């Protein structure tokens with residue numbers, strides 16, 4: 229191996245200097261083996277009971293969209309430039325008037341506090357310490373006021389709302405009162421998804437007490453003591469706190485309120501726009517035809533998303549529709565999620581016009597493995613990858629990450645084969 233092949237310690241980038249964080253070397257022993265976001269999944273699976281892990285990891289029906297979310301990234305190759313002075317590179321990104329230390333944040337995920345004691349707060353405070361946004365899920369088990377108070381302004385709130393003016397008004401007022409300035413409305417769940425994997429794994433919300441559930445929990449003693457019992461002893465029975473009627477997490481009979489989501493339409497977005505003074509973002513758009521109504525209704529940004537492949541199976545991968553949506557967006561901010569695992573994924577999404585991206589499952593797994601410390605480690609890993617990849621691609625700013633830095637991973641530059649479209 230030549231010297232050039234070896235890992236040479238690099239000077240800290242400006243983003244690194246901004247926030248003191250744990251480094252791989254300083255991390256607790258379990259985290260030393262976590263070298264990439266994908267590494268958190270296996271230990272999380274060993275920690276979390278089977279039905280809950282199945283709920284987090286699963287997609288829907290045949291998991292087509294889940295698989296396409298990854299293959300879309302694999303279909304793009306990077307084309308680096310050489311002999312560019314990249315010593316001044318920075319991944320800082322200004323979004324809605326605030327400068328974050330990286331171009332990625334944490335996607336909203338219900339069930340986070342099922343996977344780890346005070347999981348929602350752990351994700352939010354890790355994001356705050358790393359100066360990236362974290363979106364608290366409307367389906368979370370922690371009161372939205374509590375998370376905002378613990379983590380501050382980097383926390384956004386995501387709502388699931390019925391098409392009902394009173395419910396919308398009440399929630400918008402509550403979110404504003406809690407101090408949030410960014411509200412995300414998720415729009416890709418007019419009805420519940422066909423999550424066969426949840427039925428097969430015995431997962432339900434609320435969880436239904438059963439011998440099978442008891443057995444699955446007993447098989448995970450660290451989780452049972454460290455998350456379930458600890459939560460119960462310190463806080464009592466967790467409830468779904470931020471979505472309609474308060475509903476307990478475990479109950480033989482309780483039913484979670486999901487009525488009238490299929491009524492939700494652009495008129496409700498217009499109502500939200502009138503009521504909500506902060507940034508309004510819509511999550512779950514996949515068709516560029518939905519961009520003009522969003523803009524006309526005063527929406528500030530869109531998260532292009534197929535919900536991590538968890539709603540409509542065979543819904544397209546967000547990366548594939550991103551360029552069209554960006555072209556239709558004008559000055560509206562376009563972000564994306566679904567399948568981001570690597571720094572190179574972040575750069576590919578940015579090259580196709582995303583301003584910012586969000587990461588889901590790996591952050592929840594990181595919380596399961598080591599709470600806030602685990603999430604900070606995961607953020608650090610992805611941040612380091614983005615920094616390293618920027619240097620290797622030959623760019624100093626994320627604005628330099630243009631489509632010219634990409635090519636079809638199976639294509640040959642300058643050569644067209646007869647009969648082949650691309």
Ligand SMILES: Cc1cc2nc3c(=O)[nH]c(=O)nc-3n(C[C@H](O)[C@H](O)[C@H](O)COP(=O)(O)O)c2cc1C
Pocket residue numbers: 283284285297335336337338339365366367368386414511533534535536537538565566567568586587588589590592
């Ligand atoms: C366990 C879990 C719970 C989720 N809960 C929500 C939610 O409450 N609200 C929402 O808008 N999206 C939810 N999502 C979707 C994520 O916000 C995000 O779109 C998706 O996870 C991104 O894909 P990735 O996991 O491949 O990164 C959830 C995803 C997971 C894995």
